[in-house]
Amino acid sequence: MEVTVRIRRYDPEVENPESYWQDFPLTMDDSATVLDALIKIREQQDGTLSLRCSCRSSICGSCAMRINGQAGLACKTQVASAIDDASTIVIEPAGVMPVIKDLVVDFALFWDKIREVEPYLQPQGEEPEGEYIASNESMLHLSSVTSCIMCGACVSDCTVMEVDPTFLGPAALAKAYRFTADPRDGDAKGISQERLEKLAAPTGMWDCTRCGECVTACPKGVAPMDRIMALRDQAMEAGLNNSNGARHAEAFVEIVGHSGWLNEALLPVKTVGITNIPGLMSFLPVGWRALIHGKMPPLVHHNIEKVKNVRKLVKKLEDPPPE
Amino acid sequence: MKYAFFPGCVARGGCPELYQAATLICQRLGIELQEMPGASCTGAGVLQEKNEFLGDTLNARTFAMAENLGMQIMTICSTCQGVMSQANFRMRKDPEYLARVNKELAEEGLEYRGTADPKHLLWVMIEDVGLEKLTELITRPLAGIRMAPFYGCYLVRPTDALDMEDHPERLTALEQVIETLGATVVDFSGKTRCCGFPILTINETNSVAMVAKHTSDVKDLGADAMVTPCPLCHLNLDGYQPKAQAQAQRKIDMPILHLPQAIGLAMGISRKELGLQKHIMSTKALTMKVGAG
Numbered sequence: 001m002e003v004t005v006r007i008r009r010y011d012p013e014v015e016n017p018e019s020y021w022q023d024f025p026l027t028m029d030d031s032a033t034v035l036d037a038l039i040k041i042r043e044q045q046d047g048t049l050s051l052r053c054s055c056r057s058s059i060c061g062s063c064a065m066r067i068n069g070q071a072g073l074a075c076k077t078q079v080a081s082a083i084d085d086a087s088t089i090v091i092e093p094a095g096v097m098p099v100i101k102d103l104v105v106d107f108a109l110f111w112d113k114i115r116e117v118e119p120y121l122q123p124q125g126e127e128p129e130g131e132y133i134a135s136n137e138s139m140l141h142l143s144s145v146t147s148c149i150m151c152g153a154c155v156s157d158c159t160v161m162e163v164d165p166t167f168l169g170p171a172a173l174a175k176a177y178r179f180t181a182d183p184r185d186g187d188a189k190g191i192s193q194e195r196l197e198k199l200a201a202p203t204g205m206w207d208c209t210r211c212g213e214c215v216t217a218c219p220k221g222v223a224p225m226d227r228i229m230a231l232r233d234q235a236m237e238a239g240l241n242n243s244n245g246a247r248h249a250e251a252f253v254e255i256v257g258h259s260g261w262l263n264e265a266l267l268p269v270k271t272v273g274i275t276n277i278p279g280l281m282s283f284l285p286v287g288w289r290a291l292i293h294g295k296m297p298p299l300v301h302h303n304i305e306k307v308k309n310v311r312k313l314v315k316k317l318e319d320p321p322p323e
Numbered sequence: 324m325k326y327a328f329f330p331g332c333v334a335r336g337g338c339p340e341l342y343q344a345a346t347l348i349c350q351r352l353g354i355e356l357q358e359m360p361g362a363s364c365t366g367a368g369v370l371q372e373k374n375e376f377l378g379d380t381l382n383a384r385t386f387a388m389a390e391n392l393g394m395q396i397m398t399i400c401s402t403c404q405g406v407m408s409q410a411n412f413r414m415r416k417d418p419e420y421l422a423r424v425n426k427e428l429a430e431e432g433l434e435y436r437g438t439a440d441p442k443h444l445l446w447v448m449i450e451d452v453g454l455e456k457l458t459e460l461i462t463r464p465l466a467g468i469r470m471a472p473f474y475g476c477y478l479v480r481p482t483d484a485l486d487m488e489d490h491p492e493r494l495t496a497l498e499q500v501i502e503t504l505g506a507t508v509v510d511f512s513g514k515t516r517c518c519g520f521p522i523l524t525i526n527e528t529n530s531v532a533m534v535a536k537h538t539s540d541v542k543d544l545g546a547d548a549m550v551t552p553c554p555l556c557h558l559n560l561d562g563y564q565p566k567a568q569a570q571a572q573r574k575i576d577m578p579i580l581h582l583p584q585a586i587g588l589a590m591g592i593s594r595k596e597l598g599l600q601k602h603i604m605s606t607k608a609l610t611m612k613v614g615a616g
Contacts, residue, residue, distance in 0.1 A: 069512050159517040163532035207526050209533075210368055211517035212480035232372050244525045252369040256381070261364040262332035271524040282527070286562055290337065294601045295562070297336035305361040309431045310381065317377040317427065 001028055003083055005037050007049070008092040010099050019099070022046075028079050034089060035063055035074035038103075050102040058219055061151030065103050066092040071153035071217040094156035096165070109165060110152050113172035117199070121179060125188035132184040145178040145227060147220040154214035154224050166203045170214035170224030173205055177227035180234055193238055200235045206245025247271050257314030260304030264297035324451060327389035328356035329407075329441070331400035332364050333554040340598025341554050344583035345399045345444060347592055351460055352452050356397070359388050365406040368477070368521070376424075382410035383424045384431070386439035396441040399583065401553030404443040405477025405485070411439060412484035443478060445552045445582060449496045454503045462591035464505030465613055468548065470585065471509040471541035472497035473560065475553025479515045500582070501550065504589040509546040513537040518556040523563070528570075534560055535567035538577040548609050552582040561603045578606040588613055 003026060010019040024041045035053055042049045054060040056075045063074040067082055068090050082089045097105040123132065154170035155161060161169050168176075176199055179185045179192060186192030199205050205228050214224040236246050251270035255263050272279030290296045304310065334342040349356055362385040364370070366378035385407075389396045398404050414421040415437050425434050442450070448457060474497055479485070487493055498508045519533030538560060541549055551557055561579040568575050579602065580588075587597045594615045599606040610616055 159519075159533065160522070160529055162516075163536060164526075164529045167529075202526070207522060207529065209476075209517045209519060209521045209530075211476040211521075213476075213516070216480055216482070229372050236373060248524055249369055249373045252367070253373050253377075256364045256366065256370055262336065262367070264333065264336040268524050286566075289565065289603050290562065293603055294339070294598075295337055295603070304363060306431075309361075309384075310363045312430070313380055313384070313427060314377060317380060318374060 001030055001080065001083075002026075002087060003028055003037065003079055004086070004088045005034075005041060006088055006090045007038075007041075007102070009049075009102050010093075011048075012101055030080055032079045033075050034067055034077045034079055034082055034091070037079055037089070038074060038091070050100075050104045052104055059149060061149030064094050064151035064153040064156060064219075066090075066094060066156065071095065071156035073151060073153070073219045076219050094152055096155050096158060096161045097152065105152075107152060110150070110155055110169075110171065113155075113169050114150070114175055116168065117172045117176040117179075118195075119175050119179065121182065121185050122192070122195070123184055124186055124194075134183050138181070138183050142178055142181060144221050144223065145174055145181075148174060148178075148218075148222045149220055151219065153217040153219060154222075157213040157217040159209055159211045159213055160207055164203075164207075167207050168199070168204050170208075170228070173199070173208070173231060174222050174224035174227040177231050180231060191238060192234075196231070196235045196238050196240055199231060200240045200243055200246070205231045205235065206243055244271050244273075247273060253314065253318060257311055257318070258303075258307075259301055260307040260310045263301045265299055266301070324353060325355040325357060325394055326397035326442075326447070327392050327394040328358050329362060329385065329396050329398040329403060331398055331403040331554065332367075333558065334399055337558055338554040338581065340601040341399060341557070341581040341583065344581060344587050344592075344597045347596060348583045348586050348590060349444075351590055351592075352456065354397070354447070354452070357392060357394060359385065359392070362388060365403045365410075367402055368406050371406070378406070379410045379413060379420075380424050380427045382407055383414060383421075383435040384428055384433060386411065386441075387428060387433040387435040389439055390436055391433075396439060397444060397447055398441060399444045399552070399581075400555070401443065401475030401478035401551075402555050404441060404446075405475075405480075407439075407441040408486070409481070409484045411441065443552055445478070445496050445500065446490070446493055448500055448586075449492055450490070454499060457500070457503050457586070461504065461589045463589055463614060465585070465589050466505045468506040468609070468613060469509045469544075469546045470501045470504075470506040470580075471511055471544070471546040471549045472501060472514045473518070473537065473549050473551040473553075473556055473579075474515050475551060475556045476515070476517050478552060497550070497552065497582070500586065504585060506585075506589075509541055509544050511537075511540050511544055513540050518551075518553075518559045519563075520555040520559040523559060527566075530559065531563050531566045531570050534563045535571040535575070538564055538567060538575045538579075539571060539573065542575050542577055546577065547612065548578040548580050548585075548606070550580045550582055550585045554581065557581055564604050576604060576608075578602065578604050578609045580606070580609075588615055 053063040058076040183190035248271040371378040519530035
């Protein structure tokens, strides 16, 4: 099949380096991967094209890049499925991390975040006589998280890291969950209190927007966002409720459990905390602008019909009676 | 064509103009809307952080109400759509899970039989109404208007729950509607990214930075307006654009239209009826250009 591979190139060694697009026309087999195409370009058309690759079978995690705007592994993506109507594939380096040359990015940021979550077991209880025993169930639960190959696809497409590189990010938070959900980590009950405290701080689990980009980008089914949501649940369960994120989730449940639907005027107040005067003041300009444009949510918040049934459900499922 | 109408909390709260515009265009399209006054909030993904089973049960309750009406659900909120689709996906693939949910609903005399297929107005437009029908109703084409699409995360991810494999047209639905209205699509890579709304009260700086990025990007591409099927994206991109301008230290002035407002403009509905004066960022220059005053 005839295809055009359009590559975002960058050479730091020229004078005034700037990135630019370059098109490479080539003929590929129907079964070829995007990585096959890139290697063919490097071998037959332009030996200066830089990219990382090794295993060619989605194990090493070297060849993550943006393919048609979305992060993924070049070796796991078929050319035939990636071409558009004009038989073109658009290839760019991974996002968020700085480009070194062409499709090679600097992973320092990625590894810093992984190190920050201390990715090793930290048991705190008394040492057992023999081995630490973990149930099959708990290990099976972790198997999808441990499939992470550190390719950086999730970090590349993270909407928060794009505007704020201090965010721990999807890879590191998913890695952290691998330990907080491990029964051998933390106290005798397997609760990783100290870890959760650190992860619940600013730049941690509550800064995720739940946009789902990382779940789509991950080539191994780690579903980092789902792990971040599980971390939030663990943090609230562990009593770490003194953050805007935790208050936001709790206030949401409380409000829906009272009137059946969202009270937009009350939610931000409960989120920043009713006694947090500076926090509340910060809403004033926005509230004022909404008011004069007729966009202020109704201050008298009526209940939905048959709200009693919703209240009952929320009460029962939030506070289940002991079995 | 009749639907059980699920406007979502925001269309009845902070974005009354969306509710108004949606009802007006539905009248013209011959879509009858039946409200479900007993339906609760979907949980917006936030309630699910704390208790996913509770969220799924509340959505099953709404689905059961629609089943009892003998109608499919239509919503005008990307977030509601996504949360309902995800809940439905979990329940429909696992009969045991659905049975557990139904056990909770039994007390109210409700049962979800698994036949709901909630659809956003955007999907209804391209799948049920059809763009030909829309074309017939256009009396004031948005010729010369450059419009950028902004989907909202929940209407594009995760693709399995949103049934994208069977409905690939959903991935370009917004662009198709914009073109049908006679406007020019301003394509940009941010169209399926996050608007920042979910972290507004948690990390306002980052949330506002996302607003600044997307609105500046389309401004630089020469867009006259951005159009979104998600009222939460609207709230952030419109309501926090003044802060975004201050943070980015530049003027952006990008009107953010709700999808039904854009459609209504092309149908010749007045600026006032569509509630276009209710935005934080002025839509005046845009409506003047369209000839809608």
